[in-house]
Each structure stands twice: as C-alpha cells, then as structure tokens.
Amino acid sequence: MPRCSIFKNGLTIGPTGAVRPCCAFEVKEGQSNLYWNDDWQTLHAELDKRSETEWLDECAECKLSEELTGRSLRTMYNERLDNEVGIKHWDFKINNTCNFACRMCNQTSSSTWANIVRNNQEANWEPYYDDRHSTRWASEALEFTPLMLDASYVKFTGGEPFMIPQVKKIIQRLIDEDVAPAITLELITNGSHDLRVWNHLFEKFKRVNINISIEAVGDRYEYIRPGSSWLTTSENTVIFNKQKPKNTYLTVTILPMVFNRNNLDEVEDWCKHNKIQYHVSTPVIKPSFMSPDAMKDGLLRKRLIEQSEILDKIHGTNYQDFI
Secondary structure, three states, X not given: OOOOOHHHXXXXXXXXXXXXXXXXXXXXXXXXXXXXXXXXXXXXHHHHHHOOOOOOHHHHHHHHHHHHHOOOHHHHHHHHHOOOOOOOEEEEOOOOOOOOOOOOOOHHHOHHHHHHHHHOXXXXXXXXXXXXXXXXXXXXXXXXXXXXXXXXEEEEOOOOHHHOHHHHHHHHHHHHOOOHHHXXXXXXXXXXXXXXXXXXXXXXXXXXXXXXXXXXXXXHHHHHOOOOOHHHHHHHHHHHHHHOOOOEEEEEEEOOOOOOOOOHHHHHHHHHHOOOEEEEOOOOOOOHHHOOOHHHOHHHHHHHHHHHHHHHHHHOOOHHHOO
C-alpha cells in the first residue's frame, strides 16, 4: 500500500506560510491552501487514511519516482518515522530570498525571479512564472522553535537557506536548547556559499545532510541557473566535501529536464572525479514545458520556446545552444 508516515509525523511550511505534509505534496489546482492556524490536522489525517488504499494525485512525484527507481521520499519517510508519535520531521521554506533565477523555479521560491517578472511585466509569462504569493511569514518562523525541541529531523530549503537569517537563528536555538545532538539537520542549497563557515554549527548535530542542486556543468549549468557561476559552485562543492565535519554528508542532486536530458553523464562524471556522492532525481514535473521530452510534444514545445525566448532576451542567452 502507498501509505506514507509523513501525514502523521511531518510538516512542511512553504515560503507563503502554507502548510503541507511534505515538500513533494502538490496542492490541487483550485484547492485552498491551509495555514498553521487552520485545521490542517483533520485534512492530513484524511489523506493518511486514503493513502492506505490508493495513490493520491497530490503524491504524483513519489509515485513516479517509485515506478522509475523503486525509491522515493515516501519510502524514506516510512523508514525514518516508523512508530513515531507527533511531528518529528519539520521542513521549513522560510521565504523566497535567493540569488538565482533558475528556469525551473518561480517568484514564490526566488526573490531574483520576482524582480525579473516585476521588471518585465510586458512579457507574456506563463502562469507558473507569473503567479506570486506573499512570502512574509519569515518573522513568525522563530516562534516554531519551541515546537521542534523533540524533532528527529529539521530541514531547510528556500529560497536559498544560507541567505535567510532565520535559518541560522533556529539552528543556533536548537543548539542552545541542547537538543541538536538528537536531530538530523538537512539543508538544500544552490552551492553559491562557502559552507565551511557553518562547520562549527553543523558539528553540534547528530547528523547533517547537505544537498547541493547541480543539473549540469559549465555554461549549461549557468544557463539553467541564471545568476550562478559554475566556477563558484563547483569550487565551493569540492572544497566543502573535503573539509566538512565528520557528521556531515554531502550529496549532489541532478534534476533531469529538457536542457540536460542528454548531458546527465557530465555531472555524474564530475561528481565521480571529485569523489562526491550524487543522486539523479525524478524528472522535473513543474513547469511541464521543461520536462525532458517537452520538445516531442507540440504544445509543450511551443510554450517552452516562447518562455525561453523571453528569458534569453533578458539574460542574453540562446536556448538553441542547450536543446
């Protein structure tokens, strides 16, 4: 059965403050978001019951991942959270502060993306790019720390978590409360920052998992992630992998999409050469026009080219160099 422990034992709070069971859970179009003060507990209990006998539409990413690899976030959560009581897995996306405008991202998860759309309002943006929600719950994030003192896992994404002040403050509070030795800390980052300056904090935790998102190397990497520098990200990743604390583990995640579908081996070879663990994730689901086979579908191809041409004009690039 596809039942997942995250419904009872986990919680994700996104950049808008909306509550979901986990980061991969997709709220259905037209369905209202729930927030901390809403009765999300009843919904999550209902989802948990339904998941005992059926795959939920909202869990499409895990279903696809298990079809492709036999593993998913669901299988991981079930291994981690078996027989737990209460919320043990906290996943925080505190706000959208980010220095990149990755082509598979949007305004809600990137402040740089928000600036691009705001400065180019005349462009015919896809709703995926043009749909922005308030990302102002950051001031409330510290209030959750007392609820996390018995957590087993605390995860931060973004935006870029190493640019968000509340991330460091929460981590420091967990250390000050002397609960860090029982917590596995997880952070997903774009690799643009020197993480060695955090080593003195990381070593206080039971375990630290650092996940750096890298979809390509060289110019292709910088095309997929406008605002990035391959030299900076690659050097940061290699150096941190050598100088991280003993309790800290680094993994590179590779997201298959239309712009790297024939080049995944380049990232894999780079990781192997530098003795860095890597993982090829489920192919991009949103935006659908960036899926690996988008160019084979007439409608997706049209949407992809239109949006790529808008971004190419802004960034001075050419999508045809990377298809």
